[in-house]
Amino acid sequence: MNARKCKNETLGPCDVPKAVVSRLSLYLRELQHLVAAGAVTISSSQLGKLLGITDAQVRKDLTCFGQFGHPGVGYRCAELITEIRRILGTDRRWSVTMVGVGNLGRALLRYKGFASQGFRIVAAFDVAPDVVGTSIEGIPVHGLDRLAEVIAQHGIQLGMITVPAGAAQAVADLLVAAGIAGIVNFAPVTLSLPQHVSLVGVDLTTELEQIAFSVANRCTSR
Amino acid sequence: MNARKCKNETLGPCDVPKAVVSRLSLYLRELQHLVAAGAVTISSSQLGKLLGITDAQVRKDLTCFGQFGHPGVGYRCAELITEIRRILGTDRRWSVTMVGVGNLGRALLRYKGFASQGFRIVAAFDVAPDVVGTSIEGIPVHGLDRLAEVIAQHGIQLGMITVPAGAAQAVADLLVAAGIAGIVNFAPVTLSLPQHVSLVGVDLTTELEQIAFSVANRCTSR
DNA sequence: TACTGTGAAACGGTTCACAGCC
DNA sequence: GGCTGTGAACCGTTTCACAGTA
Numbered sequence: 001m002n003a004r005k006c007k008n009e010t011l012g013p014c015d016v017p018k019a020v021v022s023r024l025s026l027y028l029r030e031l032q033h034l035v036a037a038g039a040v041t042i043s044s045s046q047l048g049k050l051l052g053i054t055d056a057q058v059r060k061d062l063t064c065f066g067q068f069g070h071p072g073v074g075y076r077c078a079e080l081i082t083e084i085r086r087i088l089g090t091d092r093r094w095s096v097t098m099v100g101v102g103n104l105g106r107a108l109l110r111y112k113g114f115a116s117q118g119f120r121i122v123a124a125f126d127v128a129p130d131v132v133g134t135s136i137e138g139i140p141v142h143g144l145d146r147l148a149e150v151i152a153q154h155g156i157q158l159g160m161i162t163v164p165a166g167a168a169q170a171v172a173d174l175l176v177a178a179g180i181a182g183i184v185n186f187a188p189v190t191l192s193l194p195q196h197v198s199l200v201g202v203d204l205t206t207e208l209e210q211i212a213f214s215v216a217n218r219c220t221s222r
Numbered sequence: 223m224n225a226r227k228c229k230n231e232t233l234g235p236c237d238v239p240k241a242v243v244s245r246l247s248l249y250l251r252e253l254q255h256l257v258a259a260g261a262v263t264i265s266s267s268q269l270g271k272l273l274g275i276t277d278a279q280v281r282k283d284l285t286c287f288g289q290f291g292h293p294g295v296g297y298r299c300a301e302l303i304t305e306i307r308r309i310l311g312t313d314r315r316w317s318v319t320m321v322g323v324g325n326l327g328r329a330l331l332r333y334k335g336f337a338s339q340g341f342r343i344v345a346a347f348d349v350a351p352d353v354v355g356t357s358i359e360g361i362p363v364h365g366l367d368r369l370a371e372v373i374a375q376h377g378i379q380l381g382m383i384t385v386p387a388g389a390a391q392a393v394a395d396l397l398v399a400a401g402i403a404g405i406v407n408f409a410p411v412t413l414s415l416p417q418h419v420s421l422v423g424v425d426l427t428t429e430l431e432q433i434a435f436s437v438a439n440r441c442t443s444r
Numbered sequence: 445t446a447c448t449g450t451g452a453a454a455c456g457g458t459t460c461a462c463a464g465c466c
Numbered sequence: 467g468g469c470t471g472t473g474a475a476c477c478g479t480t481t482c483a484c485a486g487t488a
Contacts, residue, residue, distance in 0.1 A: 017457065021435050025428040029410055033387075043469065051412055055469095056459055063471060071470045072466035088431050089438025096430070107329030113410060113427050118434075158433055165255075182433035188251055188335060190273055198436035200429050205335050206247040207422050208318070209310050211380055211404035212340075213243050214420035216311025239479065265447065277447095278481055285449060293448045293487045 020061045021088075026051055027058070028084045035077045043074035090118040095156045097180075099171050100163035101126040101141050104186060108162065109136045122154050144171075148178040161185045242283045243310075248273055249280070250306045257299045265296035312340040317378045319402075321393050322385035323348040323363050326408060330384065331358045344376050366393075370400040383407045 168187035390409035
């Protein structure tokens with residue numbers, strides 16, 4: 001029941017292409033919609049069509065982690081959801097913190113989508129005296145100086161950074177020092193972190209630039 | 223001075239790997255930080271180190287669009303910024319709209335980072351009667367029914383979708399019908415659009431899931 | 445000397461095509 | 467018949483190594 005079934009041993013989860021993992025999230029999202037719509041099983045080609053990828057891709061991706069399909073039938077949605085959540089680790093609960101309670105931070109604190117996937121934002125931090133001590137959607141906002149203490153106390157594993165670019169690296173260093181395991185960075189800078197801390201960067205301006213490029217060069221982009 | 227210098231003709235911008243374009247945004251971001259810090263020139267290896275990629279990669283990426291480097295010297299930051307902006311199309315002004323003025327939409331309307339890269343949010347839309355007719359950061363919020371009209375009137379080219387998942391496809395269809403050229407979708411659904419409209423999807427939960435996976439599987443992810 | 449630009453090799457991910465199974 | 471799982475072919479991207487240039 002472990003995530004290393006790929007053929008003859010030797011292929012731990014770390015050898016799985018990053019692209020596969022990000023598609024796993026999309027499969028999960030789509031499957032949840034399908035179940036909500038009453039679907040019970042789905043074939044790789046149907047699922048592929050919904051996501052704009054090939055059926056072979058869907059099957060290859062999934063077999064990296066085990067054999068979840070039923071020949072002649074397809075994949076049972078509920079079963080596959082359970083498997084993918086186990087693979088992603090979102091069958092467990094994750095405690096998350098948010099550093100930076102400006103516009104974006106506040107919006108994300110109010111966002112309902114995280115909780116349903118197992119992510120619980122349990123504390124937020126900022127430096128502005130007028131927000132420290134308040135709480136947003138029931139999430140307490142602490143001063144940055146209490147970061148290590150609160151992270152340890154709640155056993156927080158993941159952090160989101162929504163501070164201005166200039167402060168992001170310093171905040172990241174604090175999070176790392178406090179023992180955080182992974183970071184999602186929304187500040188428009190490249191962070192440098194020790195190897196053992198996972199990092200994903202999301203830059204909203206960058207996304208718009210990608211679109212601008214395709215449009216400016218009239219690429220149909222897909 | 224056109225973006226198709228790659229060797230012997232034949233290699234339009236559409237043949238450029240997507241990965242290259244997204245790194246272009248990162249180069250630009252880093253160069254802007256460098257210039258702000260007083261740098262004048264930078265070598266491919268220095269720039270690569272800042273972004274965690276190889277020097278060869280930096281050079282290969284850039285030569286897809288022309289020859290911007292100076293052997294023995296490196297790249298002149300200001301010059302390269304100009305070139306990349308021209309390539310991305312962000313030397314022009316882009317008019318952008320935002321559909322959905324909930325928490326996330328409001329936060330993005332207030333975000334200052336877009337304007338400096340050439341993106342001007344000129345109108346927003348929602349269905350909630352209590353926000354329609356108001357304005358946020360000087361950006362007027364219209365009813366969805368006026369979407370086509372306002373988009374045509376302002377010559378809006380790009381759209382951002384920040385409505386709930388269930389409404390996203392319908393909103394996308396409206397935007398397409400109104401003649402929009404590209405969409406950034408923040409709703410957690412896969413949209414299906416005609417080929418001629420560019421699409422980028424940003425799903426915040428998905429990003430957390432990527433981190434959860436790396437942490438759960440103790441991948442150093444990089 | 446210090447650096448870019450670029451063919452060629454190496455790598456990794458995607459697609460194909462089919463054996464096996466229900 | 468319909469569908470999965472998978473080796474092998476294919477294709478695009480990254481890295482290497484070096485010729486060329488200021």
